Amino acid sequence: MTAVGAAAEIDTYVLAMPAPDSPVVLPEWISPGNTHPNSHYQDAIWSMAPLIDNPGTGLVKLHWKNCPEPLRDQMKLAAWTMINGELRPTYLQTRGVQARSRSGGPERLSTRLEWMRLARWLHERQITSLGGCTEMEWRAYARERLHQVSRDTAAIICVRLANLWAFDQLSARPSGITRPPWETEGVDDFLPAARTAVGGENTTEPLDPLVLGPLLVWAMRFVDEFADDILAAWAERCRLAALAAANKATRASWAALEEWLLPMARAGTPLPANSVKSEIRVARTYIAALTGASHSQVSRVVDRYGLAEIAAAQPGPCPLRVSVTGRINGEPWREHMDFNEAAELMRHLGTAATITLLYLTGMRPQEVQGLRAGCCPDPDPAVDGTEGRHLIHSHHYKNVTDDDGNHSSAGEVRQVPWDAIAPVVHAIRVLERMVPDGELLLSTAHHEFQARHGHAGALKKSTLTLRIESFVDWANREAEVQGLSDQMIPEDPHGAIGLSRFRRSLAWHVARRPGGLVALAIQYGHMRTVLDARTSSGYGARSRRGIHAILDVETALAAADTAARLRDRVAAGEKVSGPAARRALTAAAHTPRFEGRIVPRTFARKASAFLARDGIVLYDNPDALLICAFKHDNALCEPEPGATAPRQYDCRPGCGNTVRTDTHARLLRERADELDQFAAHAPGPVSKRLRTNADRLRETADTHDSTAHFAEALT
Incomplete structure (x- = not known):
């Protein structure tokens, strides 16, 4: 046995050399409930999904085509070592109390992307080995890379780059990359100057009250007034779509189609139509479902009689046979529910329920994304016959670690349940009607109403942010149609309505109420119980x-x-x-x-x-x-x-x-x-x-x- 082999056998932190078909994530690092497919070492794309158990986190991937070919093998080995290895305790002792031997999947991806950026920089300078990254290159790269970002971001980048050297030491075939100079000299001299006196603080602003007020009015209106109509319309739309797909072409169905459609065309009556990529077309699925004809028969009739031009000139609605019970100012909010609008309204209904949960509970976005049907059971009656409180049992994810102190992607059950007021309970009940029992309330699979993308987990923050913007646009159009100019949602002076801003806004309003600080401490689980105990x-x-x-x-x-x-x-x-x-x-x-x-x-x-x-x-x-x-x-x-x-x-x-x-x-x-x-x-x-x-x-x-x-x- 060679001296190197003996050292590797003794040093449990040094990993064996992976084979081309070795899994990217070794089995011991995959949680039992994670069923995402694993990549192989030789693959050009590595999935980080086996490391991600948080339903609100995207299933990110690493594309090795973005790494220069001469440095790719060395970078791959360092990355695989980081995924499956652990930093030495002696190294962590110098990193501060927040240092961990292993980081979460998304953080690992961010680290590897930073390594790839370095690899491309080295490649531009015709350096074909990580061993060629000497102290001089480190200093030059730091000058060029760190001046582009804030001081806090620069400090994070320095840690990620230092980890390249640290994990390289643990690989079966070290590249010999030089230790970054800030590891021995201290990082301060390499960081850009602080730009503000309060650098490093979260700059998230609470929502403007002029925005939050009408936004919450429309969200709760959807949940309380419109939900039954929208859910009934969606069920009817799905029923009609299934009928249309199952219809067979017969002589009787052709006759029924002509008998139903042609008199409308000859009389100049608007034909049922929909909009596809801004083009007005005949609503073929809707017509097929109502007449019993097949899709192909509808298409042939439309082509034979030139109905496409008539529909484009005189597009008509596609009313559904469901009752309208929702009201605005005492009047029905729709003359009828429409086949074409059902999917959009379902999307807005899910968004409205999400807004209600985000603001009226104080949950973090990831905690809302992790809620499942059944999380808020009806309480048993109290001894005196009064109704008990509704409690939400959920997971939280921030700063959750496993027994070894490393980040746990799956989070853990929150020790103190969330106290749920009536509007929150209503929102949960609406979402529970949109997904199967036990499923995530914001399950992507059940909240894609117009196209199926097959994404796993819950709707992601970027998607929810876009849906909130779309909801605001819809609410403002509806307010204009309904003559409710006082309920228009203005543009927030601090920018987009980000998910995290709801939690901050709730704290702002609760704190001023009598006993509000105690309520914050109980509800948020960690906020100060006295005004200046900045715990x-x-x-x-x-x-x-x-x-x-x-x-x-x-x-x-x-x-x-x-x-x-x-x-x-x-x-x-x-x-x-x-x-x-x-x-x-x-x-x-x-x-x-x-x-x-x-x-x-x-x-x-x-x-x-x-x-x-x-x-x-x-x-x-x-x-x-x-x-x-x-x-x-x-x-x-x-x-x-x-x-x-x-x-x-x-x-x-x-x-x-x-x-x-x-x-x-x-x-x-x-x-x-x-x-x-x-x-x-x-x-x-x-x-x-x-x-x-x-x-x-x-x-x-x-x-x-x-x-x-x-x-x-x-x-």
Whole structure:
């Protein structure tokens, strides 16, 4: 045995040389449920499908024709080694906590495409071996390649190129490519300068409210009003298409065809027609289904009597015999459902349900793509007979790893189910009527209504994005026809309606509601539960400091509203009590009022600075019926270190930040009266607890009355 052979036998990270018929993906890396065909090493095209279990990810391929022939064999071996090998732990130790010994299928493809770009660059310089890529070539390539992209992208490219050297070391026949100089010198000097102070943040913008409002109106209208009509029309269209395909040519069918079609032509009545590639043609399938004639018979009649010209001049509808139940402003939205429109409406119905899910759940696009029929079962009735909550059981995919810490393409079941409100449940039920039991709700196989492409998995993001744009165009045309100019969907000032923008938009709206931050923490599963505990900065990152900047703006405006209300109440003669009353009055006097003003982009930083003023920012707490003049050291709600806002859901009696007005005292007594009413109809132990709570609320109100002062006495 040679020394090289002995080293390979000992070093388990070095792979054996593949044969021409070796599988591109070795069996141990293919999950049991993955049935996609595997490529062979000698093939000119390698499929990455055996590594992809996420239904929302495209089944990408690697085309070796794009790699220069002199370097192809070496690149193939390095790529095969990356697909089936694992980076050494000693190499990963220098890469940071996010480094993985194996990456996902799409990332592997991106890495290999970067390698091919390098190969073409070397080939242009007549370098025919990777071993000819020395330190000088690395430096020249880095200067040329990295200046074209952002700093963050350049850093990713450097990692991918360094992996070429690392995996080459693990191949059975190393090419001898030189280690990139940034591996020893540090990468900073090779990267372009940062172009903004907030580089690296996600720049996805929330949808403009003027866009989101009518878009959601049309989406929910489809789901709630139009779905039954569209599904019935599609079923009837499919039935007619099957009839037409099965019809046999007979004398009787020819006679029936002439008897039905010719009088219409002679009378000048519009003939049933459709549009094929912008050309008006006779609706042959529709006519065949209604008359019992075969396709060939319809074609012969059309040619014999010159019906194509008549149909082009006077195209008529193809009404379906289904009822129309949907309404717009109390009137039927269609005179009849049309054979030609059914496929388009089915596509828009699936899009409308997707929009509803994306916005009203807060799911990531991949999580919506991974939903299956049956994911949201009807709940069992509660003990008291009330209907339970609908929960969505789904998979999530972001940052999911296997036992070895490597990316898991299949994702995993989300530990906390999504809470589904009624419109979401309706959308799921509509999608469940479009696909078989257990199938993906957005299954490509069942959402291609006009052409079958045979794509696997769910509709991909690019397809869904195009369908949303098409849905907007349809809705605007329909709004114009229906005279609903106020429901037109305008163009978003921040560009296309991308799928990820729905999730960001929901966070923006929920956060401002009472208890909204807690709702976000529960629903999103990882968002901050207090305003400044930025535990979710990875999700929240956007331009201008991410979603947290938006929350800061909204919270600052809410705090200003609270201060304004306190000023108004004091000006109206109400008294103020509480250990923080003096601080609250000072804060209210110095806090500007925001009424109907436009908040500019620059306000985000001012809002953050405003909230950081410890002790003089006022937070309304309608659940505890008080104002919190939040001062971190006084807070009994145990805020996080450095927090600038209270845990409003954990407000505790006796806190040194408490402030109450006469209005709060009145509301305390009203709530106590409500509890007494409940107690009168509750069982003994429950009634006792309710009355105890009512007495406590009245004592709190009495304490206010006895300790409250007018503002003049406190300032």
